[in-house]
Amino acid sequence: MHIALVITTVLIGGAMLLTLNKPSAQNGPPAGGNVTIVGGQQIIDITAKGGYIPRTSTAKAGIPTILRFHTSGTFDCSSYIRIPSMGLSKNLPSTGTVDIPVDAKAGPLIGMCGMGMYPFQVNFQS
Amino acid sequence: MHCTACILLTESELMDAEGVSRAKPSLTTHTVEVCGDFGDRTKEDICRKLSQRLEKHGYSLSVEKLQQEKNWSEFSIALPIAIGFAVLFVLLQKLGIVNLINTSTVSYGTAFMIGVIASLSTCMAVVGGLVLSMSATFAREGDKVRPQILFHTGRTVSFFILGGVIGALGSAFTLGATGTFVLGLLVGLVMLILGINLLDVFPWAKRFQPAMPKFLGKHALGVSELNHWLTPLLVGVATFFLPCGFTQAMQLYSLTTGSFLAGGLTMFSFALGTLPVLALIGFSSFSIKNSAKAGIFFKSAGLIVILFALFNITNSLVVIGVIPPVFNF
Numbered sequence: 001m002h003i004a005l006v007i008t009t010v011l012i013g014g015a016m017l018l019t020l021n022k023p024s025a026q027n028g029p030p031a032g033g034n035v036t037i038v039g040g041q042q043i044i045d046i047t048a049k050g051g052y053i054p055r056t057s058t059a060k061a062g063i064p065t066i067l068r069f070h071t072s073g074t075f076d077c078s079s080y081i082r083i084p085s086m087g088l089s090k091n092l093p094s095t096g097t098v099d100i101p102v103d104a105k106a107g108p109l110i111g112m113c114g115m116g117m118y119p120f121q122v123n124f125q126s
Numbered sequence: 127m128h129c130t131a132c133i134l135l136t137e138s139e140l141m142d143a144e145g146v147s148r149a150k151p152s153l154t155t156h157t158v159e160v161c162g163d164f165g166d167r168t169k170e171d172i173c174r175k176l177s178q179r180l181e182k183h184g185y186s187l188s189v190e191k192l193q194q195e196k197n198w199s200e201f202s203i204a205l206p207i208a209i210g211f212a213v214l215f216v217l218l219q220k221l222g223i224v225n226l227i228n229t230s231t232v233s234y235g236t237a238f239m240i241g242v243i244a245s246l247s248t249c250m251a252v253v254g255g256l257v258l259s260m261s262a263t264f265a266r267e268g269d270k271v272r273p274q275i276l277f278h279t280g281r282t283v284s285f286f287i288l289g290g291v292i293g294a295l296g297s298a299f300t301l302g303a304t305g306t307f308v309l310g311l312l313v314g315l316v317m318l319i320l321g322i323n324l325l326d327v328f329p330w331a332k333r334f335q336p337a338m339p340k341f342l343g344k345h346a347l348g349v350s351e352l353n354h355w356l357t358p359l360l361v362g363v364a365t366f367f368l369p370c371g372f373t374q375a376m377q378l379y380s381l382t383t384g385s386f387l388a389g390g391l392t393m394f395s396f397a398l399g400t401l402p403v404l405a406l407i408g409f410s411s412f413s414i415k416n417s418a419k420a421g422i423f424f425k426s427a428g429l430i431v432i433l434f435a436l437f438n439i440t441n442s443l444v445v446i447g448v449i450p451p452v453f454n455f
Contacts, residue, residue, distance in 0.1 A: 049224070049225060050222045050224035050225045051222075051454070055454070072228075073227045073228045073229050074227075074375070075224075075227055075240050075244075075371075075372055075375040075376065076224035076227075076244075076247060076371045076372060076375070077247075077248065077370075077371025077372075078371070079371060079374075079375045079378075080371055080374055080375075082303065082445050084445070084446060084447025085447060087303070089302070089303045091374070091375075091378055093378075094232075094375060094378075094379065110450060110451065112444060112445065112451050113371060114306070114369060114371055114374060114445065115248060115252075115310075115369050115370070115371055115441050115445065116440070116441030116442065116443075116444035116445040116451065116452075116453070117219075117248050117441055117451075117453040117454070118454065119444075119450075119451030119454055
């Protein structure tokens with residue numbers, strides 16, 4: 001029982017120490033807002049690693065739009081995108097970029113990871 | 127009943143009773159199983175007759191388990207333990223342990239480390255919750271070590287074989303959104319019932335128990351014996367398909383390896399990485415052997431399992447789009 005406690009403490013303590021000293025994902029969206037319009041197409045950049053950053057984005061409604069997911073050594077739940085309203089389930093590579101075209105109708109678009117505990121939202125405004 | 131002497135006394139006293147062929151008291155559960163030929167008499171009638179024999183020693187029998195004041199007081203310790211565990215769980219997620227992985231190539235060593243982190247992540251709510259509910263339920267029947275060894279054997283072996291198959295075929299077994307939802311909800315509900323029964327304060331919940339693999343069914347010894355072998359083994363195999371982001375990501379990686387051995391070893395290393403934490407969760411039930419603290423352990427375990435079950439059920443409903451996202455770790 002004591003051994004069990006020691007092992008637990010070491011595992012959890014070790015994980016915490018490492019976490020505190022490491023910065024989170026670097027492969028983020030470009031600086032100055034995560035929504036850009038290039039050649040008539042709206043691009044919403046979202047970093048997927050241990051959740052989605054930014055969690056809430058604001059974008060224009062009614063123009064061709066893609067969600068661009070960036071991953072970097074992502075092995076957790078956020079590598080599996082789920083958007084229930086579109087019936088979409090998609091796996092992301094552990095490192096890379098994936099574009100998902102979405103219907104930019106006015107209102108919120110809610111998505112989450114495959115297990116449901118990391119949400120993200122895009123508010124489309126007309 | 128408090129000690130082994132009580133066991134011996136009640137056992138010998140009951141064995142002497144008319145019609146009884148076998149009596150097996152248990153200190154952990156405060157129950158006694160009685161087998162014998164009693165003719166047409168009802169359970170209650172037999173119980174009254176046998177109870178008379180024990181009264182002179184200060185014991186009494188009842189068909190339904192007695193709810194004593196003491197049982198509820200165990201919550202005063204069990205509740206803080208469960209809350210402490212839940213806080214630790216949330217804290218681990220909030221600290222972002224999943225960000226520890228900063229690699230794009232997966233060696234077997236990395237797969238092992240990803241396994242360790244996965245077992246501390248929200249996957250603990252699914253697989254860890256299942257291990258805790260299963261080992262505590264079996265432990266209450268006095269079967270502690272074997273179910274856990276079988277579970278981990280089933281898990282590691284199936285991860286190697288299925289990982290190998292994925293690697294060789296180059297395609298993953300994905301269940302799809304509906305399949306994942308059904309499986310996730312089912313696991314959540316089974317855990318909820320097991321958790322409520324571990325609390326041992328709601329006798330009505332017992333009736334749902336046999337609807338699942340007969341955890342408590344001892345009507346036929348053969349069936350029960352088979353059940354004690356097969357259930358943990360199959361649950362171990364099934365964890366390959368349970369909703370856990372890390373497992374899915376590792377499966378995706380395995381299919382890119384293009385070989386049976388590489389795919390199999392990757393998934394095997396991952397499963398080995400999850401083993402220490404899962405084993406600790408399961409082995410916690412070892413500490414309760416014939417201990418007066420058994421009630422506290424089962425109640426703490428029950429509360430934790432219920433919390434995990436509610437977490438899983440909520441998330442399943444979120445993923446299918448029935449309710450908006452609730453948690454954000």
